[in-house]
Amino acid sequence: MGNYSYITNRTLQNKAGQEKGRIAILVKKGSSTAEYKYTCPECGDSRQGQQEFRKPIIVKCQKCGLLMKLAKLKSELKKEKKKLRDAA
Numbered sequence: 897m898g899n900y901s902y903i904t905n906r907t908l909q910n911k912a913g914q915e916k917g918r919i920a921i922l923v924k925k926g927s928s929t930a931e932y933k934y935t936c937p938e939c940g941d942s943r944q945g946q947q948e949f950r951k952p953i954i955v956k957c958q959k960c961g962l963l964m965k966l967a968k969l970k971s972e973l974k975k976e977k978k979k980l981r982d983a984a
């Protein structure tokens with residue numbers, strides 16, 4: 897694990913709000929190349945590849961063209977908190 901400067905592994909929602917996809921991103925220490933592995937939430941295409949590492953990371957589905965964006969973790973946490981608050 898210590899050989900990477902950036903690692904993330906997220907579920908992706910499709911347009912209907914269902915968590916159908918996944919994306920994992922790895923960036924090796926000292927590298928500007930992001931290695932990705934995804935399952936597209938819209939078409940189910942599963943692929944891996946690499947692209948230049950730039951934030952925010954957006955990976956395009958090579959089959960249907962969907963742009964898979966990684967939401968910032970902070971905003972996700974806020975959303976989670978809000979959900980909890982709303983449920984209380």
Ligand SMILES: [Zn+2]
Binds near residue numbers: 940941960962
């Ligand atoms: Zn797709």
